[in-house]
Amino acid sequence: MATISHTAARGQKASxxxxxxxxxxxxxxxxxxxxxxxxxGRADLRLLMEAFSFLALAQMWNMLAGYTGLxxxxxxxxxxxxxxxxxxxxxxxxxPVLLAxxxxxxxxxxIAIPTGWVxxxxxxxxxxxxxxxxxxxxxxxxxxxxxxGGGSGISLPVELAKSIAATRDGRDQVMYYIAFAIxxxxxxxxxxxxxSRWGLALTAIRDSENAAESVGVxxxxxxxxxxxxxxxxxxxxxSFIFLQKLRIxxxxxxxxNEWTAFVIFIVVIGGIGTIEGPILGVIIFFALRQIxxxxxxxxxxxxxxxxxxxxxxxxxxxxxxxKSRYNLAIFPVGHRLD
Amino acid sequence: MTxxxxxxxxxxxxxxxxxxxxxxxxxxxxxxVAIIGSNGAGKSTFLRALTGLRPTKGQSIEFAGQSIAxxxxxxIHKLGLAMVPEGRxxxxxxxxxxxxxxxxxxxxxxxxxxxQVYEIFPDLVSKRRxxxxxxxxxxxxMVAIGRALMSNPRLLLCDEIxxxxxxxxxxxxxxxxxxxxxxxxxxxxVEQDVGQALAVADRxxxxxxxxxxxxxxxxxxxxxxxxxxxxxMGEDA
Amino acid sequence: xxxxxxxxxxxxLGGLYALFAAGLSLMFGVMRFVNIAHGDFIVxxxxxxxxxxxxxxxxxxxxxxxxxxxxxxxxxxxxxFVLNRVxxxxxxxxxxxxxxxxxxxQNALLEVFSADSQKLQTGWLDTSSISxxxxxxxxxxxxxxxxxxxxxxxxxxxxxxxxxxxxxxxATSDDPEIVPLMGGNNAHIFAIATMLASLVVAVAGIFLAxxxxxxxxxxxxxxxxxxxxxxxxxLGNIWGTLLGGIILGVAQTIxxxxxxxxxxxxxxxxxxxxxIVRPTGLFPKMKG
Numbered sequence: 001m002a003t004i005s006h007t008a009a010r011g012q013k014a015s016x017x018x019x020x021x022x023x024x025x026x027x028x029x030x031x032x033x034x035x036x037x038x039x040x041g042r043a044d045l046r047l048l049m050e051a052f053s054f055l056a057l058a059q060m061w062n063m064l065a066g067y068t069g070l071x072x073x074x075x076x077x078x079x080x081x082x083x084x085x086x087x088x089x090x091x092x093x094x095x096p097v098l099l100a101x102x103x104x105x106x107x108x109x110x111i112a113i114p115t116g117w118v119x120x121x122x123x124x125x126x127x128x129x130x131x132x133x134x135x136x137x138x139x140x141x142x143x144x145x146x147x148x149g150g151g152s153g154i155s156l157p158v159e160l161a162k163s164i165a166a167t168r169d170g171r172d173q174v175m176y177y178i179a180f181a182i183x184x185x186x187x188x189x190x191x192x193x194x195x196s197r198w199g200l201a202l203t204a205i206r207d208s209e210n211a212a213e214s215v216g217v218x219x220x221x222x223x224x225x226x227x228x229x230x231x232x233x234x235x236x237x238x239s240f241i242f243l244q245k246l247r248i249x250x251x252x253x254x255x256x257n258e259w260t261a262f263v264i265f266i267v268v269i270g271g272i273g274t275i276e277g278p279i280l281g282v283i284i285f286f287a288l289r290q291i292x293x294x295x296x297x298x299x300x301x302x303x304x305x306x307x308x309x310x311x312x313x314x315x316x317x318x319x320x321x322x323k324s325r326y327n328l329a330i331f332p333v334g335h336r337l338d
Numbered sequence: 339m340t341x342x343x344x345x346x347x348x349x350x351x352x353x354x355x356x357x358x359x360x361x362x363x364x365x366x367x368x369x370x371v372a373i374i375g376s377n378g379a380g381k382s383t384f385l386r387a388l389t390g391l392r393p394t395k396g397q398s399i400e401f402a403g404q405s406i407a408x409x410x411x412x413x414i415h416k417l418g419l420a421m422v423p424e425g426r427x428x429x430x431x432x433x434x435x436x437x438x439x440x441x442x443x444x445x446x447x448x449x450x451x452x453x454q455v456y457e458i459f460p461d462l463v464s465k466r467r468x469x470x471x472x473x474x475x476x477x478x479x480m481v482a483i484g485r486a487l488m489s490n491p492r493l494l495l496c497d498e499i500x501x502x503x504x505x506x507x508x509x510x511x512x513x514x515x516x517x518x519x520x521x522x523x524x525x526x527x528v529e530q531d532v533g534q535a536l537a538v539a540d541r542x543x544x545x546x547x548x549x550x551x552x553x554x555x556x557x558x559x560x561x562x563x564x565x566x567x568x569x570x571m572g573e574d575a
Numbered sequence: 576x577x578x579x580x581x582x583x584x585x586x587x588l589g590g591l592y593a594l595f596a597a598g599l600s601l602m603f604g605v606m607r608f609v610n611i612a613h614g615d616f617i618v619x620x621x622x623x624x625x626x627x628x629x630x631x632x633x634x635x636x637x638x639x640x641x642x643x644x645x646x647x648x649x650x651x652x653x654x655x656f657v658l659n660r661v662x663x664x665x666x667x668x669x670x671x672x673x674x675x676x677x678x679x680x681q682n683a684l685l686e687v688f689s690a691d692s693q694k695l696q697t698g699w700l701d702t703s704s705i706s707x708x709x710x711x712x713x714x715x716x717x718x719x720x721x722x723x724x725x726x727x728x729x730x731x732x733x734x735x736x737x738x739x740x741x742x743x744x745x746a747t748s749d750d751p752e753i754v755p756l757m758g759g760n761n762a763h764i765f766a767i768a769t770m771l772a773s774l775v776v777a778v779a780g781i782f783l784a785x786x787x788x789x790x791x792x793x794x795x796x797x798x799x800x801x802x803x804x805x806x807x808x809x810l811g812n813i814w815g816t817l818l819g820g821i822i823l824g825v826a827q828t829i830x831x832x833x834x835x836x837x838x839x840x841x842x843x844x845x846x847x848x849x850x851i852v853r854p855t856g857l858f859p860k861m862k863g
Contacts, residue, residue, distance in 0.1 A: 121854035125609035140840040297682035304678035411755035431745040444758025
């Protein structure tokens with residue numbers, strides 16, 4: 001008995017220092033990124049914005065699959081929906097372009113309510129494919145919507161794009177800070193949610209849904225709430241993504257490869273069920289993309305193989321394995337016993 | 339008598355929790371052995387270890403002259419060790435007759451055929467095309483036993499076959515035991531019904547909290563000894 | 576009258592969708608396993624048929640036999656050595672592994688065959704039809720597809736209900752933990768189930784090659800159709816899957832009759848309606 005508590009104390013002490021160091025590192029990097037428009041070039045800023053978008057999408061997918069047990073391969077439904085609603089609101093409703101972003105997010109969340117109600121009639125892997133069908137329905141409807149360009153899509157009118165800021169640099173800065181805010185919000189939001197009462201309920205659901213029900217957790221309501229919230233935030237990210245691209249088409253908006261395959265890759269390799277995992281995953285993903293830029297199809301084949309490999313070898317992913325071995329946590333959620 | 343089954347210092351764990359501590363156990367050919375003990379004593383865990391449903395790598399378990407430690411369940415079954423699982427576990431998608439037939443999936447030669455099973459359990463004949471679970475508890479138990487017999491086992495393990503059944507039904511089922519013994523199958527019963535266990539067994543073991551707390555023949559053990567071994571109450575005489 | 580024709584074409588199309596779906600239904604029934612790469616394997620079969628018959632010039636009957644045998648072996652091996660390792664209570668690994676396979680297969684096909692749309696030309700089979708009255712004509716190929724679907728499902732039912740292998744498959748579907756206690760080897764049984772599903776996938780792929788233009792990315796759409804047919808028909812009921820395919824096919828052809836661009840959307844909407852009104856499907860035999 002004495003040996004056990006001694007080892008535990010030693011392990012905890014080491015990780016407390018490491019934890020503080022890692023948190024400090026994260027804060028320093030975050031502050032550096034906050035001032036990026038001052039030290040980074042235009043191309044680098046675009047890369048960062050893309051990384052921020054993927055980080056937000058990854059945190060949301062992780063929230064669904066890693067913490068709530070809802071595996072979705074239809075995330076692209078809300079990316080595209082957010083994008084299209086943003087374009088529709090910006091072009092037709094007359095509200096300021098920047099306000100159209102959160103407005104589109106809220107509208108996406110509202111539409112997620114009935115789609116969630118339908119999707120929740122399925123379970124497990126069939127739920128996953130059901131989310132894909134829903135995404136396809138959205139894509140086909142968007143291709144029929146002639147007011148938004150139908151199958152060929154639509155570009156953001158130049159005056160609207162210019163209304164964001166007076167100069168090109170100004171516009172770059174505004175967009176950068178929107179992306180930065182979305183990324184920071186995604187991490188802090190998920191962290192906050194998991195540390196709250198809702199988070200405890202979710203961890204219980206993930207560990208054992210039946211047990212959670214038996215102690216009074218309304219699992220269905222909790223899962224539905226998470227589904228709608230993540231849909232809304234995914235829509236928010238989608239709005240930004242297509243604002244940045246200045247053009248939207250059904251193919252791009254509802255692309256399975258971009259908004260689901262890549263996102264899943266990021267979460268799974270980085271470490272599913274952890275907040276740090278998607279951050280690590282984004283870094284690895286972009287590093288690999290730099291290396292494999294000219295590989296074409298081989299890049300995707302490699303990606304798929306790595307994802308399969310992670311599932312076969314250690315499904316907790318890189319951060320999950322590190323965390324378990326060295327008892328690490330940059331964003332401690334605090335409830336877990338293992 | 340040849341030794342059919344032997345374990346030495348058998349241990350079993352569920353994660354960090356130890357369920358069995360050093361079990362020494364034997365069954366000789368032709369014997370009927372009973373294990374009694376209260377809930378949680380480790381009786382079912384022991385049977386699951388024997389049949390390969392729990393990991394036993396590196397342990398000392400011998401059956402029919404071979405080490406079966408760490409062996410896959412279907413291979414152990416093919417050596418002639420069959421179990422009537424706790425709760426019967428009949429297959430609902432199969433008829434009564436199909437449940438019996440599937441017991442013969444190991445393709446062992448021997449005296450047990452559908453005809454033989456229907457002979458010792460005649461109630462089942464009229465129900466053979468019913469879905470496996472559309473029967474009374476007692477009839478389901480008969481199907482479960484018949485299913486195990488269809489594999490022509492050398493040793494039949496019966497896990498709590500009296501559970502949830504009325505006394506008369508239990509008696510009816512145990513009447514099949516002599517017929518099973520006649521056909522050359524040795525039997526190991528795990529029983530909560532101590533009276534039934536004593537009535538049918540050549541030797542009994544009592545388990546308590548993962549250990550063997552008593553062993554002997556029904557004739558040689560007293561009620562007081564059994565009570566102490568079962569519940570762990572009272573002081574050693 | 577055009578509507579009657581659309582109905583008939585839809586029923587026949589349903590045969591193809593039932594072929595797409597039967598394998599998916601089987602694997603879910605026995606193992607509670609959903610293979611997201613299911614549609615991609617159908618496309619692989621289509622490309623193999625194309626390669627054997629067109630590129631290598633083999634006799635079509637030999638081509639069919641080769642495709643069926645190869646897919647059967649690949650299905651067995653894939654299940655036995657890869658997919659068995661991720662079977663279990665956690666739903667995530669099977670979904671992610673098969674999703675990864677889907678991406679790999681699509682890109683491998685892209686690498687080998689290019690993105691061009693292809694079709695297996697069958698000459699007389701493409702154009703032959705049987706006429707019923709003025710406005711209804713039944714193509715020989717669609718009729719063959721429908722008959723093949725019924726035959727495939729009938730054969731699978733035969734295996735499941737009249738063979739000892741089928742007994743084991745049904746028992747495994749009920750209670751896989753107890754099956755080894757009967758002398759059954761789960762690893763092998765699961766692989767046999769996938770092998771049977773792969774045989775049907777092979778036939779489905781061969782018909783796909785003959786009926787429509789396909790390209791390396793055609794897999795996911797087939798998966799969605801198969802999935803919809805299974806859900807509409809009801810889980811665990813393979814004849815229900817045939818009915819589900821027919822309903823899907825009819826919804827699509829009627830949608831196409833209204834406007835060519837509405838075909839796929841109409842199918843999805845029919846699926847969603849069934850999901851809303853009868854979430855367990857029309858004739859379910861098991862729960863999801």
